[in-house]
């Protein structure tokens with residue numbers, strides 16, 4: 209179909225219709241094997257509880273599939289818990305509201321099962337054992353640790369890893385109905 213359109217002005221208006229908020233959006237529930245990028249030094253994040261006591265460490269490694277998070281912690285309530293990347297690198301006990309909302313540079317809604325989702329900071333739930341321990345590896349497939357790059361966790365105010373008291377239902381905006389923030393760790397530039 210052709211249309212001849214006469215312009216009485218020399219101004220041209222270019223309207224860029226880009227449908228996607230991000231170039232690479234991979235649901236972390238369905239990820240490829242992550243191979244570490246050795247040129248980047250891993251970042252250790254101290255995870256603290258609502259009393260401000262350290263309960264574990266998250267080690268973050270840049271990989272081909274995003275940021276691999278190896279989380280080891282203890283002294284938690286057993287059960288399935290939500291874990292997210294939050295937008296501000298500030299963990300003030302006891303409520304950790306200082307960590308802000310989920311890291312969401314793409315301006316999406318929350319949840320893997322939400323048609324308008326998901327946040328770059330959304331992550332699969334973790335299981336805390338009967339002993340109150342957790343030792344898991346999760347790859348955050350839509351973020352990186354490259355300063356100055358889009359979707360970096362190392363932006364001006366850093367980011368945070370937050371564990372919640374309840375599981376993420378993967379659909380309720382803005383935070384998956386996951387309850388209180390029980391553990392928090394600051395991700396920041398060294």
Ligand SMILES: [Cu+2]
Pocket residue numbers: 290291292293294310370372383386
């Ligand atoms: Cu959260």
